[in-house]
Structures are given as C-alpha cells and as structure tokens.
Amino acid sequence: MEFDLKDINNSKKTGFAALIGRPNVGKSTLMNQLIGMKIAITSSKPQTTRNRIQTVYTGDKGQIVFLDTPGIHKAKNKLGDYMVSVAEHTLKDVDVVLWLVEPSTFIGAGERHIVEQLQKVKVPVILVINKIDTVKKEELLLYIDTYRKIFDFDEIIPVSALKGEGKDELLELIFKYLPVGPMFYDEDTITDQPERQIVAELIREQALRLLSEEVPHGIAVAIDAMKETPRIVNIDATIVCERDTHKGIIIGKQGAMLKKIGTNARKEIENLLDCKVNLKLWVKVKKDWRDSDFLIKNFGYDKDVEGTLND
Secondary structure (H helix, E strand, O other), rough: OOOOOHHOOOOEEEEEEEEOOOOOOOHHHHEEEHHOOOOOOOOOOOOOOOOEEEEOOOOOEEEEEEEEEEOOOOOOOHHHHHHHHHHHHHHHOOOOOEEEOOOOOOOOOOHHHHHHOOOOOOOOOHHHHHHHHOOOOHHHHHHHHHHHHHOOOEEEEEEEOOOOOOOHHHHHHHHHOOEEEOOOOOOOOOEOHHHHHHHHHHHHHHHHHHOOOOHHOEEEEEEEEEEEOOEEEEEEEEEEEHHHHHHHHHHOHHHHHHHHHHEEEEEHHHHHHHOEEEEEEEEEEEOOOOOHHHHHHHOOOOHHHHHHOOO
C-alpha cells in the first residue's frame, strides 16, 4: 500500500491530555476555559473534583481529549484513596501530561510526590503555571526557574485559567505533541459525562460554594429522578451528608440554605440543558459514607480505576 506523504503531513492530530496537580490549583477552571464550556465544577475549596472528567476540544488542527483528574493529595479515607488512584492511573493512558501549579518559589512535599509520579511516565510533560494574573510579570522567570530545577519539562507555559490568558498558546503546545490520526469523537461532542452526572455535580458545586468549611467534603449528590416534558425538566435530587449536624447546616434556618443551593443550582442546570428546570432537593444522612465501600460505589466513585481508563 502506498502513502502520499503530503496527505499524511496535512492530516489532523488527535490524542489525550491529562490535567494533574495539587487540589485547588485551577485544573477544572482551565479545562472549562480550553473547551469553551462549563463541564467540570469549580470552587475555592480543595478536592472539588472527585472523578476523572473527560472533555473534548475539536479545532482546525484536530482533537484533544482532556482528562481532568482529582487533585493529588494525602488521602484520609477510602474516597480519598480512590481520588488519588484515579489521578495517578490516568498518567498511564495519555499522550501528554499537563502539570498545573501555582506561581511559587516553594516546592513542598505534595509537589515532590507529583514529580515522583511524573518520573514514571514516558510521554511529554508540560508545566502550566496558572494564576499569573495574581503576580507581577517580572516575577515569572523566578517561578519558572524554581520548577525547572526539579524536573526536565518538555515545555513550560504561564497562563491564567480564570481570564483565558495563554489559552491559545497552550493549545498549540498540546497539538505539537499529539500523534496524527482520526478523531475519537464527533466534532460536536463536548464530554462523555452522562447528563445526570453533570447535573449532580452542578448541585454539589453550589453546596461547596455556600456551605461552611467542615461540611462540603462530606457530601454527595444523587439524582433520584430526571423526567423531561415538552416545557420543563423535573429533577429530584438528594444531598447526602455524614452527620445530623451537617444536615441541619445544609437545610439552614427555615430551609433557607437548601433553598439557596437549589436556586443557584437550578440556574446552572438551565444553562446546561437550555430549558426550564424544576429542581427538588432533599437531605439525608449516611454516617461516614466516605469510608463505606458500598456507599462510595453507590455514589459512582468506587469504580475499577484501570478498567475505566480503557472505556
């Protein structure tokens, strides 16, 4: 079989790019910015992302499948073990790794653990220094030099995920390291996440943003029913927490907090579905569910990590 080299050179590129980093460095914000649509939830609280989230960017040069992973951290329960395992296993199945960090001259134990993981991978690693809108431009070289000393990166690029600075340049760099080949998804595909899962995450996002510090990490959201009619989508969902005191905080005085969570979440879901939504929320207590294999699995977190990466 003969190949026309000109045709091969003109072929589009396609591949997988993993976003890794410590909690709260802006991985989900960056991914949403790159694909131009909100899929992954964001908040100022660490460990917001629990599952590996897969989204798709399709452009003139080809297609990038982004994998947003949970922040790599010291796990304190079985859910934490699962989250870290998802992040570390993702590194094995991608064409390029994007390590997202904040601008800093301090390299802590968490960063050194990530470096140990990166030393095991055999694909290009791009260091993405995020949140450059929070520092002076002249200080960037100092931050770059700090990280350059701990790992031999293929590329280093400063960005602002919040403001979109460096977005186009980062996409160019990713395509540079992807192989030529056919696209994995249709051009209009944005994510492989089930609609129910995205809706559950949008509800959890508002709880994360509105609740006090001790509550958010101990909640999960289950979609009990989701029925579409010609005029409206009716959604019944349950917010699960670990303690009776947390239930009271989530509901709030005369139901005020639960109503606020529901109102904010409904607006986000309507933007996602592009239609009117009737959202009803309940709150249930499942004590210490993050250490229960059965309940973790029931909320969609306890999957065969290595198996899911090949789906």
